[in-house]
Amino acid sequence: MSQPVKTAVQPIRKSYKNLEFLSSSEARTIRILCEYHEPQARFEREGVDDTLIFFGSARILAPEVAHRSLEVARHDQATGIGSEGAVRAAELKVALSRYYEEARVLSHRLTEWSISREGTDRRYLVCTGGGPGIMEAANRGASEVPGGRTVGLGISLPFEEQHNTYITPELAFEFHYFFMRKYWFAYMAKGMVVFPGGFGTLDEFAELMTLRQTGKMRKPLPIVLFGRPYWDEVLDIEAMARWGTISPEDVDLVFRTDDVDEAYEFLVRELSRHEGAR
Secondary structure (H helix, E strand, O other), X not given: OOOOXXXXXXXXXXXXXXXXXXXXXXXXXXXXXXXXXXXXXXXXXXXXXXXXXXXOOOOOOOHHHHHHHHHHHHHHHHOOOOOHHHHHHHHHHHHHHHHHHHHHHHHHHHXXXXXXXXXXXXXXXXXXXXXXXXHHHHHHHHHOOOOOOEEEEEEOOOOOOOOOOOOOHHHEEEEOOHHHHHHHHHHHEEEEEEOOOOHHHHHHHHHHHXXXXXXXXOOOOOEEEEOHHHHHHHOOHHHHHHHOOOOHHHHHHOEEEOOHHHHHHHHHHHHHHOOOOO
């Protein structure tokens, strides 16, 4: 009598290796916990406790890139394949590109200051959303300092390039959940600089302002609104105080400037004054 043919036993998959389950709606809480615990473990391993947050538009170009775009637009208009509107749009990009360079310089100076301090092992790392524009400029400025490290808290989006090349590789993150990304922005932030930006910048700025205003964030957090021509037109905080939707003292939660030296001196003074706060 012939023996029955034995079929290979399929290995039973462990639940924590079941990617189909981990990607399901039932495992959402597990994914959220991963976006808490994995960054926490990496920050502890890398010795990162304190960050300086730079927010701003992903659409702002480096000056050299903006000027090249303007040259192309003018050439196209002269040869009949471009339009006056395209030239005006390119001219606006050139005007905005000043903020890229100023973010780069401010980040560089703050990183130099942090590294050079004696008598303390406390270091403030520039942290951004990890993408292009102002985020790239700030990561770039910090990375250009010898020994400078810089953090990028990226977010997976279907329409935007992420993770500029200036982030310290060990400190490059990509989040799925906006609220977990914003948690890590807020948790380690000891200072914040907000350059001209769109809805995302306003969202991040408003969240941290709300935490400060309500006292849910008790640590000192010096906040710089950089770019007065832009912010004076886009965000009238004084009007909110006049209308009574915020308290008059809430206006003083931000420091407005259009000058790198002023921003640097304000942040260094406030960070030094509140050195013991965590």
